[in-house]
Amino acid sequence: MTLKNPEVLPRSFYSRDTLTVAKELLGKYLVRQVGRKMVVGKIVEVEAYGGSDDPASHAYRGITPRNKLMFGEAGHAYIYFTYGNHYCLNVTTEKEGKPGAVLIRAIEPVKGIDLMKKHRKTSLENLTNGPGKLTQALKITKKQNGLDLTKKGELFICFPQNKEKIEIVSSRRIGIKVGTEKLWRFYIKNNPFVSKR
DNA sequence: CTCTGGATTAGCT
DNA sequence: GCTAATCCAGAGC
Numbered sequence: 001m002t003l004k005n006p007e008v009l010p011r012s013f014y015s016r017d018t019l020t021v022a023k024e025l026l027g028k029y030l031v032r033q034v035g036r037k038m039v040v041g042k043i044v045e046v047e048a049y050g051g052s053d054d055p056a057s058h059a060y061r062g063i064t065p066r067n068k069l070m071f072g073e074a075g076h077a078y079i080y081f082t083y084g085n086h087y088c089l090n091v092t093t094e095k096e097g098k099p100g101a102v103l104i105r106a107i108e109p110v111k112g113i114d115l116m117k118k119h120r121k122t123s124l125e126n127l128t129n130g131p132g133k134l135t136q137a138l139k140i141t142k143k144q145n146g147l148d149l150t151k152k153g154e155l156f157i158c159f160p161q162n163k164e165k166i167e168i169v170s171s172r173r174i175g176i177k178v179g180t181e182k183l184w185r186f187y188i189k190n191n192p193f194v195s196k197r
Numbered sequence: 198c199t200c201t202g203g204a205t206t207a208g209c210t
Numbered sequence: 211g212c213t214a215a216t217c218c219a220g221a222g223c
Binding site: 047049056057058080082083084085086088090103105130131132133173174175176177 | 202203204205206
């Protein structure tokens with residue numbers, strides 16, 4: 001691909017098992033377009049969230065107005081606001097009717113770094129190494145909630161240019177009080193933009 | 198209707 | 211290490 005003519009991940013990529021989608025999202029490019037400007041980051045850290053099998057998931061107790069996107073068609077953005085301060089970006093997974101989502105926890109800045117710095121006013125290494133940080137850097141808010149990520153628009157995900165080999169590490173998820181026994185956090189080994197503990 | 202606490206971060210001690 | 215910031219979804223009444 002080139003960033004001019006990106007190959008967007010198809011619906012079939014997302015409508016699979018959440019853990020598989022989570023792992024395979026590592027290394028893909030998250031693209032954010034605001035007007036003419038393009039901001040791109042490589043996905044380096046994710047977490048998987050399920051349904052009634054996962055007490056840490058918003059979908060654990062069934063469908064509600066907020067989490068309904070997790071039950072809907074795969075490949076959409078599920079964005080929620082938390083701690084009174086931060087937005088988190090998720091990608092919906094699984095077949096329609098079955099809840100699932102992958103939280104994008106960190107990306108590596110690839111393009112539009114000047115814009116990210118403008119949005120975040122901090123150093124390169126702190127730009128996108130956390131779920132609330134990357135949404136700030138990419139200017140993602142509730143307005144983007146529900147967007148179809150399989151269509152080239154203001155927000156989508158595409159295949160990377162170069163097929164580099166990736167070493168995946170799995171660990172416990174961060175910031176939750178239940179469901180901590182599940183090793184559903186995945187990140188690229190030794191990548192400097194993975195969030196700090 | 199009211200209340201509680203969270204898939205976080207930055208800034209201070 | 212600790213906690214304020216600051217909103218709103220979801221649960222309980």
